Amino acid sequence: MNSQGSTPDGRGMAGWFDPGLPPRQQVLGFVYAKWAIGALRAVVEVKVPDALADGPRTVAEISAATGTNADALYRVLRAVAAAGVLQERADGRFALTPVSEGLVSDAEGGIRDMFLFASDPMLWRPYENVAHTLRTGEAAFVRAFGAPFYEYTKAHPDKAAVLDRAMLQNRYPGMDRIFDEFDFGRFGRIADVGGGRGHFLAELLRRHPGTTGVLADQEHTVAEAKEIFDGSGLADRVTVVPTDFFVEVPSGCDAYFIKNTLHNWDNDKAVLILRSIRRAIGDTDARLLIVENLLRGPGEWDIGKLIDVESLAVLGGRERGREEWNRMAEEAGFAPANDPVPGDVALLEYQPV
Ligand SMILES: C[S@@+](CC[C@H](N)C(=O)[O-])C[C@H]1O[C@@H](n2cnc3c(N)ncnc32)[C@H](O)[C@@H]1O
Numbered sequence: 001m002n003s004q005g006s007t008p009d010g011r012g013m014a015g016w017f018d019p020g021l022p023p024r025q026q027v028l029g030f031v032y033a034k035w036a037i038g039a040l041r042a043v044v045e046v047k048v049p050d051a052l053a054d055g056p057r058t059v060a061e062i063s064a065a066t067g068t069n070a071d072a073l074y075r076v077l078r079a080v081a082a083a084g085v086l087q088e089r090a091d092g093r094f095a096l097t098p099v100s101e102g103l104v105s106d107a108e109g110g111i112r113d114m115f116l117f118a119s120d121p122m123l124w125r126p127y128e129n130v131a132h133t134l135r136t137g138e139a140a141f142v143r144a145f146g147a148p149f150y151e152y153t154k155a156h157p158d159k160a161a162v163l164d165r166a167m168l169q170n171r172y173p174g175m176d177r178i179f180d181e182f183d184f185g186r187f188g189r190i191a192d193v194g195g196g197r198g199h200f201l202a203e204l205l206r207r208h209p210g211t212t213g214v215l216a217d218q219e220h221t222v223a224e225a226k227e228i229f230d231g232s233g234l235a236d237r238v239t240v241v242p243t244d245f246f247v248e249v250p251s252g253c254d255a256y257f258i259k260n261t262l263h264n265w266d267n268d269k270a271v272l273i274l275r276s277i278r279r280a281i282g283d284t285d286a287r288l289l290i291v292e293n294l295l296r297g298p299g300e301w302d303i304g305k306l307i308d309v310e311s312l313a314v315l316g317g318r319e320r321g322r323e324e325w326n327r328m329a330e331e332a333g334f335a336p337a338n339d340p341v342p343g344d345v346a347l348l349e350y351q352p353v
Contacts, residue, residue, distance in 0.1 A: 047105065057094065077094050103115065112169075117166030128144070168199050184208050184255070193258040213239070214240075215239070218242065258277070271331050274288070287351060293346070
């Protein structure tokens, strides 16, 4: 996951504190987020936004449409409206706002599946015991579920589906900037390593008609990719290769794109993935294109520093700054070929050495 945010003075997300309390009590504002997210998740699970998609409705109408208890529903809707995600109108009806429109199923540019994934119990329960991670270094996820994240999702297809659907919405303004600014058109054939169901590769190929692509991801994930390429009319420009990227990555490409994937792994594992890519490149001049949060320096606001806690406690991975990326890339046989600005999602280009 990626996003950017800061207070107008650029110092951080001070909006999380409650300025109505004395400074020593203001961190209680973080607890409000728990109340709000629990209420909002329930609203999204029972599909209240879908029930409001055609216009404002009364609680009785929403309750009938969603099969929910009217009294409990009203109290939760009122809270979610107070938190700014829905509108409670003077006539007693509730309405969507520009924010909650993104929570309607399949909304264009929407975020419902990502929200449900990010607030799913599998990403929530580790937060009950981040202290375990602090004491032992082990991901709290392992303590809660008995296996690392990707082993767990592999063994639970319903959870893997929640992840794979969310990744189709793993798209933020920083990524648009990369698509606009970076010249992917200079590559004839691009591999998307850990490319999920192929959403980004499809966009790359749409933007660059002279390019062909290879989608490399786990078997159960790429099984769902065909639909996306068939639906975009791109099927004849894509090869889908079920891959374990710790073992092998398909060769024969001019660029190896790997987005929001290396941060799921610790440095040793991430270097193994980079080495697989390096082996696939062989003695060609193909490029490695890493897209990840590029952390800002000490004391600076950076959402990546919070995403890093998820990487640490859930995935056993990490977010990284420029030096750490360069060190790992060097270990795998790459040298930097660009110098992106930190503080948001960035594309780091490396050449083989
Ligand atoms: C966080 S998702 C990122 C997906 C996509 N790149 C994006 O930005 O939306 C990480 C991806 O790594 C894939 N993955 C995990 N373990 C893998 C492995 N051993 N071999 C290949 N892909 C793997 C997952 O299936 C998933 O699609």
